[in-house]
Structures are given as C-alpha cells and as structure tokens.
Amino acid sequence: MACCIIMAVILAGLMGIKTWLFCSAVPSGKAQDWRLSTTTETPK
C-alpha cells in the first residue's frame, strides 16, 4: 500500500510539472487584444 501511495504522489507531482511546463498560462486572448501605442510609431 505504501508503494502505491508513493507512486501516486510521484505521478501527481510529475503531472503537475508537466502541466506547468506546457500550460503555464491559460490563453486569455489578451495578447491578441494588445495594440501598439500610437505615440510609439517608428518614423523611417
């Protein structure tokens, strides 16, 4: 039973790490909504 609990904890921890690595921010759409300030134009 002890090894089962140990493995379950390890598994949960690794799943958490995986989630953090690959999904550290839920896409919120805020990046897409951003606009360059019109006072920051690049005259060239």
Add this chain to the structure above:
Amino acid sequence: MNQQNITLLPPYTRLFGVVTQARLLRLLAFYALQSLFGSGLIFFTQPPALQIFGLGLILPGGGFLAHYELVTVNGIGHLLAALSGFTLFIIGLGIWFGTGNSLAPPIAWLGTALGAAMMNHGTIRPDAISTVYASVSVMMFACILWLFLRAWLAYKQRPIDNAYLQSQQAVLEKIFTATESIQPAEMSLEDLQRLRFALDRALQPIDKFDGFEWLDQFQTAAVRYQLNFLGYGIAMSQARFTPAFSGYMDEAQVKLVDKQTEHRVWSYWQWENLWGNLKSNPDPLSQENIMYTGFVALQMALFTASSGRKDFSQSGRFKLLHPSGTQWLYEDAALIARLEHEYRCSDFFLIACEPNWIYPLCNMLGASAIVAHDVQTGQNCWQHYQQPFRQHLEHEFLDAFGRYVPCRSARTGLALPSIGGIMPLAMPCFFLNALAPDLAQRQWLLLRRQLFDKQGYFQRKAFWWIDTGNYGFSRASAYTATALAAAELGDEEVYTQCLQALAEECPSVLKAGVIHRQHASVWAHGVEITARAVGKNSFRNLLLQPHQAGGLRLQGLTYPEILVASAHVNESGLTAVLYAGVKDGVYEISWVGLQARRRYQVRGALASVVVADNLGQARVKVQLSGRTLVHIYPEEKV
C-alpha cells in the same frame, strides 16, 4: 504552373527505410540485451532485490509485480504501483518527445526498477515472473501483429493511391484554379488592418514583447515561431503588395529577426542540449536545432528577397549574448553553413529540431532558406543536397500510407503517428513547393480527399480542434496553415473554404484600426497574414526571383498614420495606394531613388510637381481620405 505529370508514390516494398530499419533493430537489440541481463538476475541470483530489479529491467514498473495479487489490499497496491510505474515511463516518453529530454525515459524505467527493488517485501511470488514475461510477450505480439497488418494494408493501399493520383491528371486545372497574376496587387483596407497586427508587434522596441503569447518555449507555442511567422507574413506582403515601399515594412522585419537574439527566446536550447545531447553549450546555433537555425535563416532570406537589403549578410550582425557574458556572432551565411554542416552529420540527412527528433516540415523550411540564399549570393549549394534530401524524405519519412510522418527519432527510428488532422499534412506543401513542386502537388492531391465528401461538401471535421500556437481549443491554426498551402499551390476552393470557416469560428474584432481574431493564437494570426499575402507560387517565385535593392520607392512614412496598400514601379513611374491609419488628414510622404534634380509630375498629392534633390529624394504632402492613389512619374512622360 502545375506539374504536367503527377509524381506517384514510390512502390511499397519494405516496412522501413534503410536507416530507420537499422535504428529500430539497434533498439531491439539493446532491449534484448537488457532483458537478457534482467533474466539473468531473476534466474541466477538469490537476493530478492536483485531478482525484482531484473523484473523491472524487462518491463517498466515490472518490479512492483513481484508482490502483486488481487485478493489483498497490499497485493492490489503493488499492482497499482506497477501500473503507475509503467505510466511514469510513458510520461517519460512524452517528455522526451516534447523537450528532447533523452534522460527521462531511461530514468523513469530504471528509477521504477530501483524503487521496486528497494521495497524489501520479501521473496517474489512465483507467478510474478510469468506475469512479467507474459505481459511483454503480449505487447511484442501486438506490435508484430500491428506491423504485419499495417504492411498488408499499405501494400494494398499503395496502388489505390497511385491510381487515384493518375486519375487526377485530367482535372488538375479544375483543382489548381488560381493563375499567377502579373497585375500589381493591392491590399484592401481590411488586409491592412490585419497586417497591422504583425506590424504593431514588430515595431515595438527589440526587448519588448507586448502582444506575444508566452507559454512554454519548447513546443509549438514558443515565441520564436510567432516571430517567424509574423516576419514571413510581412515579407510576403511586402513582396507582393508593396515592393516599392521600404520604410517601416523593412524595419518591422529587421526587428523581428533581432528579437530572435533575445536570450529568453533561445534559452530553451541550453536545457535541451543538456538533457538531450548531454552537452552544456547554450549556443542555439551550435548543433541541430533546425527549428531555430532554419526558421531564422528563412526570416533573413525572406527579408532580403522582399526588400533587397542585405543587413544580415554583414559579418556578426546577428549577435547572441548569453547572460554569462559569452556572445556568438553570426550572419545569414553562417546559419546556412550550419545547416549544410548538419546535413553532412546526419545519418537521416534531415536535421533534428529537439535533440534526436527530426521533423520533415522544419527541414523543408530550412532547405527553403538554403535555396533562397543560393539565389541571393549567386551560389549553387542546394544542388549538392537536393537529391539526398529528396531521397531521404521519400524513403525514411514517408509512412505506409503515403504521408510524411510528423517526426522521427534519429536514435531509435521510432516515428510519431500521423495525427493532427489535415494541418500537419497540408502545411509542408507550402514550403515543399519551393523545393520539389511535384511532391507538394502529390501530397496535396492525396490529402485533399479528406477535405470533401462525395457530394463535394467541405469537411471541417478533418481539422483538429487544437490551435498549435497556444494549445487552445480552436481550429484557427489548422485553417490558416491549410489556407497557406492552398494559396501557394493555387487551390482557390480550399483556400476560400478555410478562410470562410475561420471567419465563422474565429470572428474578427476591429479595435483602434487593427483586426485580430477571437480564439486564435498570435501564431495563427501570423500564418493567416502570410496566407492572405500569397498567390499561386508566390513563395517559390520570391525565393527564386528576389527583389533588388535600390530604385524608385516610397520611404519615410510614419506608422501607423500612413498605411501602404500597394506600391509598384513600372515604366510610367511609381503608383501607390495609401490609407490613413489613424485619421484622415494631410501627411507628408517622400520618395528615394529619383534622378537628381529632375522634375516629376505627381497625381494625388497637394503639389502636382516636385523636383528631386541632389540625393534623388523628394517629399510632398498628401490629403489622405479613404483610398488615396498617388502616382509619380518623370515630367516629360505625360
């Protein structure tokens, strides 16, 4: 121009390519040795710990089966532990795939074997050994059965696929309906508002990344890919619509390449090189990593092709500065040289992205950069690589059913199955059109069967609901990537259907003069901008016929006040279509490349005549109100 004779799939005569087969046999041999050693521990040693370790070597988590049974809580606990150990190994494989971490699977396997051996629960149960061998035997048998079934199905399917391809010969003109237009192209105001999504992000300071999505930097949501495809989109737009305008279109591309030098963009490689190649070199251009080298090389190449400028040909122009103070100085030729070197080092010829993982798509991108660089520098390097590239692509990366595998492990020969719906099949066709248009056409015709049912209705279900740009629940990346390939190959029907589906599922939002889409990643936005800028064979033609620097062009326009929908030069001068990006009003525009001190007529401006200065420059004020056409031409040519 469509290929006159459709290239068929090669005959299906073997399960795997020569190199793949060698790798797989090596993997099997390694496992056989490991199992032999494990069996030796089981049958020829006395301590239970060694025997349990031996069980664990034969099957991941198998050591925990030493004391499993189904009638006691402890026994069931051991069974669950064994399943957990096996799952841990599978997760290790996933980490290996996702980040190139070669240590994860063996650590998981050996770790669970050691963990089980250290439990000290007494002698192993007699039926535990037979359970482990039976489990392995069942899995082996299932694998062999699957291989034979796959081979049999593939052997039957190959002539069917080739017969289908031959049947398409007569209807090519009905599929690839687009023509290569020679008329000057012009963006609509809506196109400009979409392009501003890329320009906004590109024109901020190099170290600012507002408006980008920061998730992981290992897989497809990485910022480097957002930089790549926003850059490709601006380059293709400039080449097709505004070849006679430099200014902020040039600067946007330069900045997007320079952003690739920011450490946080390439810092992933330090980890991947460490746990994948066991090397501590953080330089992302030191080895493999074609997902950085090749993609950035193409950014540089498209910048040069669309603008004529050779900024990144200057020695050391592309500087990578590590926080430790170490710096590496590169230029476009050095990136190309790195790709050439990696070709020579790879047994598969194609180059790995993450350590050990070879992606055909990424290699097509990198190869496109070599083709472009050849033309721009008057070299002919690609001729040395074209044939082996094609040969290895066809023999090592084509699966049993005529699809290019998403990726293959260079060390083990294992390949990821062709998952992901239409997008991973379609997107390579865009780049492949510049390298081997016959293969691009063939692959497109094969995948197209999935896009329409027998009644001719477009099958949206063929597109997976994963936006690879941010792992969101959306088909934005699938639609845009497929539209991109359709545009390049000239399949107007698929192009239109994809954009229509995109519009319905990911509605546009116009805010402050910029359009973005709901439910679409920044990467998907970049791909869409590229797709909308591409006409039939646009990408291929731009690589083979890059624009030259100099000549008459618009310059000195302020962004976003003045937006350029088109700018083309012909015998009668330069004609441009402008829009006000902020508000209608009077703005100053200027030209360069005029003949010094010559008089020019101007239509559409507040002055009807300008005189070029000694540097061949002139400026004039223009009233921008809606679509505004401005035409400058030498005075005597009325």
